[in-house]
Amino acid sequence: MPLSSEEFYRIQKLPPYVFAVVNEMKAKLRAAQYDVIDFGMGNPDGATPKPIVNKLIEAARDKRNHRYSMSRGLPNLRLEICKRYKRNYGVDLDPETEAISTIGAKDALAHLLFAVIGPGDVVASPNPAYPIHQYGVIMAEGHACTIPMPTPDEFLSRLHDLYKRGAEKKPKMILISFPHNPTTTCVDLDFMKSIVALARKHGTMVVHDFAYADIAFDGYVPPSILQVEGAKEVAVEIFSMSKSYNMAGWRMGFTLGNPKMIKALARIKSYLDYGIFQPLQIAGIIALRECEAETQKICATYKKRRDVLVSGLNKTGWTVEPPKGSMFLWAQIPEQFRALGSLEFCKKLLQEALVAVSPGIGFGPYGEGHVRFSFIENEHRTRQAVRSIKQFLREK
Numbered sequence: 001m002p003l004s005s006e007e008f009y010r011i012q013k014l015p016p017y018v019f020a021v022v023n024e025m026k027a028k029l030r031a032a033q034y035d036v037i038d039f040g041m042g043n044p045d046g047a048t049p050k051p052i053v054n055k056l057i058e059a060a061r062d063k064r065n066h067r068y069s070m071s072r073g074l075p076n077l078r079l080e081i082c083k084r085y086k087r088n089y090g091v092d093l094d095p096e097t098e099a100i101s102t103i104g105a106k107d108a109l110a111h112l113l114f115a116v117i118g119p120g121d122v123v124a125s126p127n128p129a130y131p132i133h134q135y136g137v138i139m140a141e142g143h144a145c146t147i148p149m150p151t152p153d154e155f156l157s158r159l160h161d162l163y164k165r166g167a168e169k170k171p172k173m174i175l176i177s178f179p180h181n182p183t184t185t186c187v188d189l190d191f192m193k194s195i196v197a198l199a200r201k202h203g204t205m206v207v208h209d210f211a212y213a214d215i216a217f218d219g220y221v222p223p224s225i226l227q228v229e230g231a232k233e234v235a236v237e238i239f240s241m242s243k244s245y246n247m248a249g250w251r252m253g254f255t256l257g258n259p260k261m262i263k264a265l266a267r268i269k270s271y272l273d274y275g276i277f278q279p280l281q282i283a284g285i286i287a288l289r290e291c292e293a294e295t296q297k298i299c300a301t302y303k304k305r306r307d308v309l310v311s312g313l314n315k316t317g318w319t320v321e322p323p324k325g326s327m328f329l330w331a332q333i334p335e336q337f338r339a340l341g342s343l344e345f346c347k348k349l350l351q352e353a354l355v356a357v358s359p360g361i362g363f364g365p366y367g368e369g370h371v372r373f374s375f376i377e378n379e380h381r382t383r384q385a386v387r388s389i390k391q392f393l394r395e396k
């Protein structure tokens with residue numbers, strides 16, 4: 001009898017990505033020579049800054065770098081991320097015990113959850129969210145307790161409520177990420193202080209996914225949770241090179257903070273990987289040490305695109321608010337289409353306006369009613385998309 005993937009214990013719990021439906025349609029339209037303007041995936045379109053690429057090439061030529069590397073990351077790479085945290089946030093970290101290199105933030109999330117969450121452990125996190133935040137918990141056999149987040153204060157208040165409801169339901173971990181994907185919600189240091197205080201009071205672990213640490217606009221500076229006094233007692237922060245340095249394909253990230261959680265992650269990773277290709281790690285040192293100005297340029301590019309998209313959509317009658325951080329616009333579906341639901345609306349927009357966006361439902365049930373635009377098309381193509389959307393809305 002042929003094997004069915006539905007029979008696999010873990011696979012049964014992982015529904016196919018909702019985004020695959022839109023991706024498939026996109027591929028068909030492209031194959032038929034249609035020019036689709038694609039705001040779908042948060043996949044940076046810009047080049048990795050030159051000094052980083054040059055260092056990679058130089059390091060790749062040295063045969064000493066062709067061997068297995070270190071699962072925890074090169075000591076100098078860990079030292080460099082710690083120096084960046086000291087420079088940018090005034091946070092002291094020990095590169096030996098409080099910093100580990102990971103294969104991007106996704107690896108960090110999935111394997112950290114695998115390391116520290118056991119069957120039935122409750123992990124509280126906002127919904128909608130980046131899918132691994134929920135499914136990483138499910139893969140680790142924990143209980144993903146998703147909380148709506150109309151505002152950060154409302155999220156905090158619902159989180160407090162969880163602790164009031166009997167001991168067995170108490171979260172073992174709070175998993176957050178700000179600037180938030182997909183809602184673009186941003187928080188201040190006081191919010192982080194409240195999270196840390198709550199976690200310390202109840203002995204709860206905190207994971208802060210800081211993937212958009214450097215993508216912020218109009219003077220807003222996203223806080224690191226590690227800036228909060230005592231945060232390291234309960235919290236780790238996951239930093240990603242993907243957005244800050246246009247290095248998404250390189251698969252570089254870090255987990256920083258609580259030594260106990262980092263030790264657990266190091267143990268799991270020692271069984272699973274040997275770290276990324278050493279020349280990538282060496283080039284990563286250059287990124288962290290020398291490329292602050294490049295990060296600012298990347299952020300400025302997203303800001304220009306944000307402004308074109310936001311002002312353009314508002315002129316078409318599709319009312320949207322500019323985000324303060326992240327590389328996304330989280331837009332409520334125009335009134336006349338809301339009943340369709342986000343997936344059907346995305347299909348219609350793609351079919352009729354040749355504009356691809358992500359359906360809110362793909363980020364969880366509370367994402368319904370919205371779509372997400374990523375700022376990954378240049379200003380010219382963003383304007384072109386706005387014109388198509390204007391036409392699309394006019395025809396309805």
Ligand SMILES: Cc1ncc(COP(=O)(O)O)c(C=O)c1O
Nearest residue numbers: 042104105106130181211240242
């Ligand atoms: C919130 C969030 N975390 C993590 C990631 C993945 O980061 P990385 O490329 O470092 O795995 C993304 C990517 O879109 C994201 O939006």
